[in-house]
Amino acid sequence: MRTATVRFKSQSVAKLYFIAAIGLFVGQIVFGLTLGLQYVIGDLFFPAIPFNIARMVHTNLLIVWLLMGFMGAAYYIIPEEAETELYSPFLAKLLFWVFLAAGAATILGYLLVPYATLAQMTGNDFLATMGREFLEQPLPTKVGIVVVALGLLFNITMTVLKGRKTAISLVLLMGLWGLALLFLFAFVNPSNLVRDKMYWWFVVHLWVEGVWELILGALLAFVLIKTTGVDREVIDKWLYLIIAMALVTGILGTGHHYFFIGLPGYWSWVGSVFGALEPIPFFMMTLFAFNMVQRRKREHPNQAAVLWAVGTAVMAFLGAGLWGFIHTLSPVNYYTHGSQITAAHGHLAFYGAYVLVVIAMISYAMPILRGREANPRRAQAWEMWSFWIMTIGMAVMVLSLTAAGILQVWLQRIPTQGAMPFMAVQDQLRFFYWSRVGGGVLFLLGLLVYLTSFFVGPAADEEEIPVGVRGQLQGA
Amino acid sequence: MRSFNSQMARNIFYGGTVFFVLLFVAIIFDTENRIPERSNSAEITPAVVRGKHLWETRNCIGCHTLLGEGAYFAPELGNVYQRRGPDFIKAWIKAQPTGAPGRRQMPQFNFTEAQLDDLVEFFKWTNGVNTEKWPPNIEG
Numbered sequence: 001m002r003t004a005t006v007r008f009k010s011q012s013v014a015k016l017y018f019i020a021a022i023g024l025f026v027g028q029i030v031f032g033l034t035l036g037l038q039y040v041i042g043d044l045f046f047p048a049i050p051f052n053i054a055r056m057v058h059t060n061l062l063i064v065w066l067l068m069g070f071m072g073a074a075y076y077i078i079p080e081e082a083e084t085e086l087y088s089p090f091l092a093k094l095l096f097w098v099f100l101a102a103g104a105a106t107i108l109g110y111l112l113v114p115y116a117t118l119a120q121m122t123g124n125d126f127l128a129t130m131g132r133e134f135l136e137q138p139l140p141t142k143v144g145i146v147v148v149a150l151g152l153l154f155n156i157t158m159t160v161l162k163g164r165k166t167a168i169s170l171v172l173l174m175g176l177w178g179l180a181l182l183f184l185f186a187f188v189n190p191s192n193l194v195r196d197k198m199y200w201w202f203v204v205h206l207w208v209e210g211v212w213e214l215i216l217g218a219l220l221a222f223v224l225i226k227t228t229g230v231d232r233e234v235i236d237k238w239l240y241l242i243i244a245m246a247l248v249t250g251i252l253g254t255g256h257h258y259f260f261i262g263l264p265g266y267w268s269w270v271g272s273v274f275g276a277l278e279p280i281p282f283f284m285m286t287l288f289a290f291n292m293v294q295r296r297k298r299e300h301p302n303q304a305a306v307l308w309a310v311g312t313a314v315m316a317f318l319g320a321g322l323w324g325f326i327h328t329l330s331p332v333n334y335y336t337h338g339s340q341i342t343a344a345h346g347h348l349a350f351y352g353a354y355v356l357v358v359i360a361m362i363s364y365a366m367p368i369l370r371g372r373e374a375n376p377r378r379a380q381a382w383e384m385w386s387f388w389i390m391t392i393g394m395a396v397m398v399l400s401l402t403a404a405g406i407l408q409v410w411l412q413r414i415p416t417q418g419a420m421p422f423m424a425v426q427d428q429l430r431f432f433y434w435s436r437v438g439g440g441v442l443f444l445l446g447l448l449v450y451l452t453s454f455f456v457g458p459a460a461d462e463e464e465i466p467v468g469v470r471g472q473l474q475g476a
Numbered sequence: 477m478r479s480f481n482s483q484m485a486r487n488i489f490y491g492g493t494v495f496f497v498l499l500f501v502a503i504i505f506d507t508e509n510r511i512p513e514r515s516n517s518a519e520i521t522p523a524v525v526r527g528k529h530l531w532e533t534r535n536c537i538g539c540h541t542l543l544g545e546g547a548y549f550a551p552e553l554g555n556v557y558q559r560r561g562p563d564f565i566k567a568w569i570k571a572q573p574t575g576a577p578g579r580r581q582m583p584q585f586n587f588t589e590a591q592l593d594d595l596v597e598f599f600k601w602t603n604g605v606n607t608e609k610w611p612p613n614i615e616g
Contacts, residue, residue, distance in 0.1 A: 051549050053538070244489035
């Protein structure tokens, strides 16, 4: 194993963020499994942990750990791209503890206090923002998110300003600024439900199908530059074209959520057309990743990171692109809106696009943060196994939910007369819900394999044939 | 002709983004103007507003969908007023949880009679929103 250290000391703050991100990820999956089981054993843990509480914990943890991952990635990437130390490593560490403490307090609040009491205690009567999907956080938490985001933006913007300005750092900055600004719509909650929903999507859609894609693009480009050694000029060009397509399709693509919530009928056309175009940036991302790996100028010793990066591109295309496309046209969505099809798409899209890119980043950066260029081959083998086990687990879940969704639509939505009621249909879907639980268990197993990889040392013979040196010779 | 370089790609990004942001804002502006009519906003009484507040502070969206959005664990409630009627809705909420073994359970929220009326008013107003004929049938 060749030793390596971070080029700029302040990059090491990323380690805190990455470790916390993985910890929260484990929590997310544990609650996810609970939810999967509650679909088939309806009264499981009731009344201690009702479904809505477990779901809130599951989705909020997802958001928080991905944000942790994005922040850690930003703190790692920006100094290296700007070729200068972070403006304030102290601020980065301070904000980490603030964010972690606020996140933990919020989750404990969900679990220990009835939601109505929590709302009352935290000033929701003063400014009502709670109780809307994914934006369930109490007011102080929402304010905290804004403060932490502004602190992060100040820190990395100052770093970029005093150093080299690359395409990757600019795109990453734009993504993070967009993330922070759009979150301000979380404070907008008109009493008219239709208007409420319209602005709610400004956060939810324009995050995951807008500015987060900028962050995704920047992270993927960074990992690919580092692991393939392909020229920046080439990678920059791809990056700009991908994010251009992401926003060109994604901004008006918001319309695919505006079909049946009380907004004008013309959104059916706007949303269908631009929604149908949304797979394009993801398809380009897949081409990009394979292209760069094929044109690589070196064999990087960290092949696990390459696998995660290529995996991101492929799974993001399948989840966000393909599974999004199957129900994005308004005549199809008329039947599938709010069914298990939506759940299938949501799971695969988040896993493919955001979970995998954060892990790709962690996989690339963590060994360096731990003082070596790449993990031992045995540890990488565990990592690669975890990729396949998690991905297959996710595939089982997604195919189960898709099948459940098709059957649900068939029984509950399509018949004009004598359609089955919701709960009766749910009973018919038990087989698929059980197989979803199976996929979830497999996913957890893959995650445990991933955790194990951090503790796997080199094999007895590995010291003699260092991976890094061999890779370097091939690259020379 | 010079080959396609990253500056040109960057300009496509900036130009495309600005154009579509402006277009989006314009359409949202028009939509804003149509929301009052499509949602019968004149019928949003204080009871409807209180009902929405109850809906939010009990995190109902964590199990149910409303106009197709939310969790998929419990029935769609955008048209529940039409499907069940006001008396059934109130009786149902009061009777929770059912305690039937293995069945999905809804918490008991200990609403007052006035709060139940507010919730019903909220569901009644929501039912009147012009949703382009969604859901396809009464089962939601």
